[in-house]
Amino acid sequence: MVSFNKFLASVFLAVAYASSSIAAPRPAHSKFATHRARVVGRGLQVEAFHPPSTFQTFGEGIDHPLSKRTESTMEDSAVAFVGSQLKVDFNTIAVRSGFSGEAAKHVFLRQSHDSIPFANAVANVAFNHDDKVVAFGSSFVTPNSIASSSPAIPLEAAIATAEAALGGKFNQHPATLEYFVKQDGSVALTHVMQIQDGEAGIWFEAFVDAHSGELLSVTDFVAKASYQVLPIQKEMLTQGFEVLTDPQDMTASPAGWHNTGTTSATSTSTTAGNNAIAFKGTQSSVTTQSSNGLNFIFTQDPTQAPTVAANVDAARVNAFYLVNSIHDLTYKYGFTEAAFNFQQNNFGKGGAQNDRVTISVQSSAGIDNADFSTPPDGQSGAMRMFLWDFTSPMRDGALENDIVVHENTHGVTNRMTGGGTGRCLQTTEAGGMGEGWSDAMADWTEHNSSAVPDFVLGAYVENKASGIRTHPYSTNATVNPLRYSSIATLNEVHNIGEVWANMLHNVYAALVAAHGWSATARTDPTGPEGNIVFLHLFIDALALQPCNPTFVNARDAWIQADVNRYGGANKCILWNAFASRGLGVNAANFVDSSAVPAGC
Numbered sequence: 001m002v003s004f005n006k007f008l009a010s011v012f013l014a015v016a017y018a019s020s021s022i023a024a025p026r027p028a029h030s031k032f033a034t035h036r037a038r039v040v041g042r043g044l045q046v047e048a049f050h051p052p053s054t055f056q057t058f059g060e061g062i063d064h065p066l067s068k069r070t071e072s073t074m075e076d077s078a079v080a081f082v083g084s085q086l087k088v089d090f091n092t093i094a095v096r097s098g099f100s101g102e103a104a105k106h107v108f109l110r111q112s113h114d115s116i117p118f119a120n121a122v123a124n125v126a127f128n129h130d131d132k133v134v135a136f137g138s139s140f141v142t143p144n145s146i147a148s149s150s151p152a153i154p155l156e157a158a159i160a161t162a163e164a165a166l167g168g169k170f171n172q173h174p175a176t177l178e179y180f181v182k183q184d185g186s187v188a189l190t191h192v193m194q195i196q197d198g199e200a201g202i203w204f205e206a207f208v209d210a211h212s213g214e215l216l217s218v219t220d221f222v223a224k225a226s227y228q229v230l231p232i233q234k235e236m237l238t239q240g241f242e243v244l245t246d247p248q249d250m251t252a253s254p255a256g257w258h259n260t261g262t263t264s265a266t267s268t269s270t271t272a273g274n275n276a277i278a279f280k281g282t283q284s285s286v287t288t289q290s291s292n293g294l295n296f297i298f299t300q301d302p303t304q305a306p307t308v309a310a311n312v313d314a315a316r317v318n319a320f321y322l323v324n325s326i327h328d329l330t331y332k333y334g335f336t337e338a339a340f341n342f343q344q345n346n347f348g349k350g351g352a353q354n355d356r357v358t359i360s361v362q363s364s365a366g367i368d369n370a371d372f373s374t375p376p377d378g379q380s381g382a383m384r385m386f387l388w389d390f391t392s393p394m395r396d397g398a399l400e401n402d403i404v405v406h407e408n409t410h411g412v413t414n415r416m417t418g419g420g421t422g423r424c425l426q427t428t429e430a431g432g433m434g435e436g437w438s439d440a441m442a443d444w445t446e447h448n449s450s451a452v453p454d455f456v457l458g459a460y461v462e463n464k465a466s467g468i469r470t471h472p473y474s475t476n477a478t479v480n481p482l483r484y485s486s487i488a489t490l491n492e493v494h495n496i497g498e499v500w501a502n503m504l505h506n507v508y509a510a511l512v513a514a515h516g517w518s519a520t521a522r523t524d525p526t527g528p529e530g531n532i533v534f535l536h537l538f539i540d541a542l543a544l545q546p547c548n549p550t551f552v553n554a555r556d557a558w559i560q561a562d563v564n565r566y567g568g569a570n571k572c573i574l575w576n577a578f579a580s581r582g583l584g585v586n587a588a589n590f591v592d593s594s595a596v597p598a599g600c
């Protein structure tokens with residue numbers, strides 16, 4: 001019999017109570033790029049460590065050791081490149097995943113020892129169409145010690161430790177054995193397993209030392225606490241409803257939105273299909289078409305509780321429509337099967353399947369919020385929409401488009417950064433940008449002309465000018481004064497995200513001013529217009545940037561994405577926009593720079 005005390009003892013070795021870790025020896029922000037402190041389970045604080053990434057971009061590209069060999073695969077080329085750059089043996093480099101995008105090819109690698117891969121020492125290499133290396137990110141380490149590759153602690157004991165510490169249960173997703181780099185430069189062998197509690201909204205990946213039994217770190221797959229606001233106003237809600245016929249994009253969703261295969265036998269007449277399933281409570285509680293021919297016409301009645309049948313149906317239909325729309329939109333811009341997207345059936349186009357987005361509307365697990373969990377490619381992204389009790393009757397987050405788009409975008413950014421692991425937006429700084437991209441995508445989807453008015457997230461719901469964030473997103477620095485240096489005094493990921501989203505709002509405005517605006521950008525990504533350019537660079541840069549990027553890394557990835565796709569035509573537009581908010585050439589350590597490269 002294993003005693004309860006023993007689990008706790010091993011937990012105490014690795015983590016400290018949240019209340020005892022207030023005094024920070026250094027400014028808190030100096031750890032933003034490598035750490036993330038989380039309070040888990042019953043008030044325990046776990047500080048995850050991610051070795052710093054180096055990131056280099058190479059403009060038109062540089063050669064790799066196999067450049068002369070036309071028959072080499074991109075995986076071999078990437079291993080050869082990393083080996084030569086870092087001067088490490090090829091057998092310490094393992095390929096994890098890769099894909100060929102429109103503008104670049106990407107390979108994601110991991111450090112390895114005794115054929116066991118490292119969890120948090122990773123690399124990514126991107127090639128352009130001339131087979132030249134254009135970007136290289138790495139958090140590989142030179143360990144001062146490496147634990148034996150044979151575990152001393154059985155998996156079952158490690159699971160018990162993680163369950164006790166995190167307050168959830170092992171979810172039966174196969175556990176793995178991986179090396180984990182600690183802050184002191186030593187490398188531990190860890191059992192890695194997923195711990196979940198649906199009701200409590202917990203979904204962690206736990207790293208338990210396979211020799212000492214300590215819980216060393218966690219990956220938090222859940223992006224939460226996004227919306228502390230009132231839901232949508234009655235008149236705006238009714239005004240927003242429209243009947244859309246056949247909104248699906250047949251390139252992105254070749255079997256439509258209600259078919260998980262290629263034959264009619266796999267069709268549904270419900271809010272369940274290849275990209276998403278929208279349900280309430282259990283996955284069998286979907287909405288069935290209101291009439292034959294896939295008509296889903298359910299009129300929401302704002303005077304009634306959201307839980308009456310018609311309102312539940314309206315919520316499931318709206319969320320299903322939005323998540324499918326985001327699937328199709330982002331697919332057109334590169335979030336494809338091979339790039340680790342969310343689909344049941346990948347139609348043989350690469351990537352791991354059986355991972356459509358599950359949308360739990362009116363989830364009873366929470367109130368006044370929404371969240372999105374992004375486990376690795378091959379496991380469903382999980383969106384949960386809660387009710388809001390600021391009004392009577394209560395309101396439903398699934399009917400607020402900003403919320404659904406914001407949450408869904410967490411899935412896009414978490415999958416595309418770092419090769420589909422869900423592990424690469426975990427530091428405070430990278431997690432902050434995760435929130436920023438989600439707001440920026442909502443901003444993008446709500447434009448309806450070339451005008452770039454201030455964007456206020458959830459303006460309808462709060463009915464106040466500044467919406468649910470601290471400032472509107474604006475090209476006017478008086479309206480939104482946030483700059484790169486603002487991060488130094490911010491600690492919370494949504495607040496940090498506002499800095500990034502406002503920079504992207506300004507990048508968007510500059511590109512639209514230069515190149516105009518396309519009304520068909522959602523379905524046609526081929527034009528030269530500024531909103532199309534913006535979304536291409538947005539998506540392309542995600543796969544270029546390193547695991548757990550900094551603002552500086554993310555900016556560099558945009559600049560490189562422009563070289564890859566547009567030959568650098570927008571270089572000065574991008575630099576000027578980033579520099580206007582402090583992220584110029586010499587920006588570092590949250591000190592602003594307005595400098596732009598010579599010639600801009």
Ligand SMILES: *[C@@H]1O[C@H](CO)[C@@H](O)[C@H](O)[C@H]1NC(C)=O
Binds near residue numbers: 446447448449453
């Ligand atoms: C276009 O968007 C603006 C806000 O950005 C809004 O005021 C306006 O009503 C929208 N127009 C249409 C036709 O939807």
Ligand SMILES: *[C@@H]1O[C@H](CO)[C@@H](O)[C@H](O)[C@H]1NC(C)=O
Binds near residue numbers: 479
């Ligand atoms: C920027 O916003 C301030 C405050 O609302 C306003 O006074 C000013 O005119 C704006 N500037 C521009 C260029 O629109």
Ligand SMILES: [Ca+2]
Binds near residue numbers: 341342354377
């Ligand atoms: Ca997938």
Ligand SMILES: [Zn+2]
Binds near residue numbers: 224
């Ligand atoms: Zn969020």
